[in-house]
Amino acid sequence: MSTIQTLKTKLPKAALLASMAALPFMQSCDMGDRATAQASMMSSDAASKVYVEPGKHDELYGFLSGGYNGQVSVYGIPSGRLLKIVPVFTQHAENGYGYSEESKAMLNTSFGNVPWDDLHHPKLSRTDGQTDGRWLFVNGNNTPRIARIDLSTFETVEILEIPNSAGNHCSPYPTNNTEYVVAGTRFSVPINTDGTPAEAGLDEYKEKFRASLSFIKVDKESGDMNLDFQIMMPGFDYDLANGGKGPSEDWIFFTTYNTEKAGTLKEAGASQNDKDFLAAVNWKLAEKYVKEGKAKEMPANYYHNKLDKNSHIAKSEVKKSVRFLDPADCPGMVYLIPVPKSPHGIDTDPSGEYMVVSGKLASVIPVHSFSKMQKAIKDKDFIGDVAGIPILRYESVLHAEVKEPGLGPLHTEFDGKGNAYTSMFVSSEVVKWSLKDFTVLDRIPVYYSVGHLVIPGGDTKDPYGKYLIAMNKITKDRYLPTGPELAHSAQLIDISGDKMKLLLDFPTVAEPHYAQVIHADKVAPRSVKFYELEKNSHPHAVKKESEARVERKGNVVRVYQTAIRSHMTPDNIEGIHVGDTVYFHVTNLEQDWDVPHGFAIMGATNAELLIMPGATQTLKWVPTRPGIFPMYCTDFCSALHQEMQGYVRVSPKGVNTPLKYYTGEQKPAL
């Protein structure tokens, strides 16, 4: 590590940028040294600590964001085994998500049906500041959206679009009882409160571009989201957020960068100022202002998509307005705290007293004090304001600075035992430091360029300080090579003792940014094994084979089909013609765990369906040529699964082949 360590002192900006550019080279040069370093950091019984015996279960669920795959990956911890990919913002042909008639609406936005997004931050719902295992909230970064996953079914059940936002990055952070999840814009954009198209010249960036922070109310019982209000903010870039706890639980904090308002080449332009800001928002007070009628209404156009739990059909509602608060009219609601330039993570410790801000280009980690902040507010210890938002004095809010932590601090989590752990992107290490005296206690190299890190509950009042997972941005030689495109990589670290010990490298799907880790016993008992056929309220469900049928109205044909081991009913259909629109409404009649049936038909310009027991899913098919089209079950369901197949005859347009359907001799031709 020596080469990297020598860079760890306070560097002028130019040198720091140069060191970052050179890093990949340094990493390769340095591999020998780093490997030696690693060996001494390994746990001697790592193999047995991560091995989960066949048939036994992992201790924890890890919910890792999929980043540019738009999904959530569920891992077993400590084994690092991928248990499931939950489709959220991205089409998932594997089970028909985003392709089936039921799920398509989930991806509706004001821009159209958007088949992809960039999912950065999963956050578990909380009760009394602790994860409760009910829901997982996640953000869509590209087309601003927040989604909710129900952890009883591991399904995305709700997606809410966020207006007046672009690059929905500092999202979705919950308050301590999930009263709200908040979302913030990363990119400032023109916002016209009269509803006219928000277009402006790019040379008007400094004057016309603004930002919004969104407060989404969460229903205590159902989890349903509702965009309660927005706060209009100066046109900075808002990067990350986190809520307070205990004394600070009425507050939520956002890091900002590009307070320079550089509209181009931000790489250099957004790194000019020595300090950017931490925006501190009193959400309780904001809520009060809204209740008092201080919010104004503006036209807006955004989608709210919900999955009905009985019919399993997603429906969109188009919202037409949003209310907003202007901080200049709302005294005491927002303050700006100077922080080292280009900050990334803001993390509050379990006590709620400390706000730790990681400045990507900073050589120290400032730890701000909530009580000092309150005093500074009371004392009006301001050094100025931005658009009516008071700026507090850095020194008055600062509690301590962690010195020489490493290069490129990004994120901090806590172990509940008085320690903090910060990821160092540039020097590729995790650094453990004390919340008592703010000195560095330990450091462990990671491979390579760690982004976020996570400790189970490490962002809550009640961390479980046994494991830490480092999610690394560069993989290179860590696994067998797979061509130019590599998996990202996570590392599991034992933090139960004084010294951190490396346990396991595990490759991850797409690009995990943040993650949440939770004890299995908070989630597993909620898990549903199948859907009750009795409760299936899908309008095209058939609950008995005897009700299976085919109906034609004009050129729309509906196949009311059932699937059960090992046949589908009907399995032979004639009388479909080129140009018809055919809907296969397939109901899986099974009522047992782990017996999905799949459905596919040859040549469909669509995905398959994967139908869970008790559910109905629909595939739309418009045949374009005559012929015989086999259909079959795509999920090996039984010894005679290969026999679970049938045919559809498609006749040329204009030829009158009568409608006829049957399965064996059970249902004679009509």
Added chain:
Amino acid sequence: MSTIQTLKTKLPKAALLASMAALPFMQSCDMGDRATAQASMMSSDAASKVYVEPGKHDELYGFLSGGYNGQVSVYGIPSGRLLKIVPVFTQHAENGYGYSEESKAMLNTSFGNVPWDDLHHPKLSRTDGQTDGRWLFVNGNNTPRIARIDLSTFETVEILEIPNSAGNHCSPYPTNNTEYVVAGTRFSVPINTDGTPAEAGLDEYKEKFRASLSFIKVDKESGDMNLDFQIMMPGFDYDLANGGKGPSEDWIFFTTYNTEKAGTLKEAGASQNDKDFLAAVNWKLAEKYVKEGKAKEMPANYYHNKLDKNSHIAKSEVKKSVRFLDPADCPGMVYLIPVPKSPHGIDTDPSGEYMVVSGKLASVIPVHSFSKMQKAIKDKDFIGDVAGIPILRYESVLHAEVKEPGLGPLHTEFDGKGNAYTSMFVSSEVVKWSLKDFTVLDRIPVYYSVGHLVIPGGDTKDPYGKYLIAMNKITKDRYLPTGPELAHSAQLIDISGDKMKLLLDFPTVAEPHYAQVIHADKVAPRSVKFYELEKNSHPHAVKKESEARVERKGNVVRVYQTAIRSHMTPDNIEGIHVGDTVYFHVTNLEQDWDVPHGFAIMGATNAELLIMPGATQTLKWVPTRPGIFPMYCTDFCSALHQEMQGYVRVSPKGVNTPLKYYTGEQKPAL
């Protein structure tokens, strides 16, 4: 296991079907017993045997089919870690596959652009009967296709549609020097050799439905595929295939079921006959007949899609005819061998003498002898024919029957040490038996309902008898629950000793059917780290920032953009109007390993791009409303990745905003 074992004797068909239907119930009742059984089967040092120390590499690559996700999953063995998902037949928004302008054509078929398929069988290319690590061939089951993955880049480089086929299941099996890969239809369909639409009444199934086996020539140097000829076969269902070796290497074998030609309720209808057939095809002789002009030409319409390795652009060619052989005209080319009803796997042992056929409903595993088959052919020891194809006498070709192997045999692989291993779906076990005396030597329970199994090289002349992977169809309680939809599950078994020992359970992506496992040293050295920018022949590539630009022709706008840490050029674009068609041609200028850049623009009804170093990828965007649209790099590439962003201004139609683009001060506005 006692409950299950008692069913292991020869059961009448009805009882056997009943036992299969009851199986999931039996499994749950039996879990206690099975757990005890498992404990005794565990390797005592399993943890250390599967643990791969951080930074060390797995010994083997495992290529598991993704089944209904249409992709290939690459696992490290023995760790069971998922190293990569290679998109093949299915859109993969994560890297833009099937969405980008370059890759879209890869999914073209005669039915249209098909965004999904069901991928069952990966097969590695072979030289002299051994895997050579060059290419991986895979089948698309639903819309008949064969794809080739290049193992130097882990990319799908070619997809060939198969005409006259439906349910392309017994595919793609290579000959010993990859002269051919073969593909066979699972579902019989009408085939009109005059090119008229092959439509028929479903009640004409027995008379009009036929099958084809396809022989795809593989270019020795480039790997390029070409559909050389088809053999027209009786209208059975063709299930699985495998080639001979050594003495039998001129032959390839296909299992058939539904020789009853039941067109409906195949679950029962296709299980009437006591015997179905193994079709033995002399491909060398077929090739000779084709060269002698015996093949007839018929009109056909199928797509052949190839990725150009320098431009990285996929292009489709539409083929208009195919030649075919009729076995009745080609003496000695095809024979039918009776086998127990409803066979699934056909596997030839490393010596090439034995053909092992697994009858799903059979109580024995018949082992046929190639030399006996040759003698029977020579002696014309036929018991009849089907459409001119001679049927050999079962007893004359049979070498031995493995007695009491278990219930529901599906597939067999070999360890190269004189042993065979067969998967038992119904009794959920792997059974090891001797190729010397054909007795059962060992059995190990698996969890639950194993489909395929794989041994590294276990289907070749040169198996590596250290590991076996069982790919199980039912998961239930094996991992932490994830709602109704569960991962499938694989089990790694140590077969290096006399007794099989269970090492590891690992969940798998979608539904692995078959897999290939190969020594890392046959693949890793070929792996390319990035694409050479110099060789990039994409017509819209820009290789220097100074060449980056935006051009308009009518309402088509092309952005010739570059990406390099940590900015894109241009990063500000004005003069785009609602209704324009905008192409972002993004070239990644990096020339280092593991530095992809991503590209996304807000609200695009498209996926992202993930651009490998040296490559160019294109996102098509048609803005539908005015506004400011941020674009950004989606793959955390550097410390200032968050600053790698820019804006596009979209003006209303009819407003004349002039074209203007820049990045910082490097490129002033034009």
